[in-house]
Amino acid sequence: MLMNEKIKASEVELTGLHGEDLGVMPTAEALALAKKLKVDLVCTSLMSSPPPCRLIGAGDAKREKQQAKAAERGMKVKEIRLTPQIEEHDYETKRRQAEKILQSGDAVLLVVRIKGKEGTAAKELLERLAKDLSHAGHRTSGIQLSGKQASVQLNP
Template sequence: MRIEDALRLAIDADMDLVEVAPEARPPVCKIMDYGKFKYEAAQKARESRRNQQQTVIKEQKLRPKIDDHDYETKKRNVERFLDSGNKVKVTIMFRGREQSRPELGFRLLQRLASDVAELGFIETNARQDGRNMTMVLAPHRGQKTRVKAQQTPTRAERDSAAASEPASETEAPQAG
């Protein structure tokens, strides 16, 4: 159909001529209310954004010659991050002569990964990049939904909690 004819039909129907598929050959147009079309497109975009998962990457920095107590503290932080459903980027910073011994950092990252294996897995293997060596740990699948389920009470729990609250008593007449 020619554009002029389509425009005339749209004007007669008191609607707009909207191009819905510009890449198609020939381009596809529809006669519709453009305001409603824009509103529905915005609703679809908002819905798709709501269904996206937001990934948060926490970072934990270590040194190759870390003391046992400090290592345990850093490991606890990594466990806490993984337990809450976040990814963790573990960075080992090398200084001076430490750069000639990258195997120390690699062993430390492997030790950390094996210590937190029940909470997460290695998403990106240890990789040297300048003075730093990095590795990314990710929580096991479904970890984030499990955390949300633990935090929000179920409907039955809320109902039982509401039923167990004492009802407000009526006020007794006051003696004057």
């Protein structure tokens, strides 16, 4: 994604801040307009002539670039393992870790190892963790109890 002075085309097809079509104009004129409005001129594609460009707010351009990069690499599923008798401090650490992963655009698989009759405690722990992380991600399905582990996956 080319921005501002890095756009080398002689003229560009410009779209305004609110999606309005401003037509084809020289690149220098488009840059002057962007500077006047205190925004960035971003080239959206180099495959056509003249290249289509948009006026985007400074912070929005950076955020859009990060989202494009995240979408390009795809979503990974990262696993976080817990035990049913986890202490409060450790729980908070795992919760923050999962929140950071969800905010980076990856999915989290929360897995609780079960020994003996710990199934209900494991299920309660996963319910609590899923509820605490509801602002950062949503469950793909219910809690799966299978053999020696209980798990739930959260997507951003």
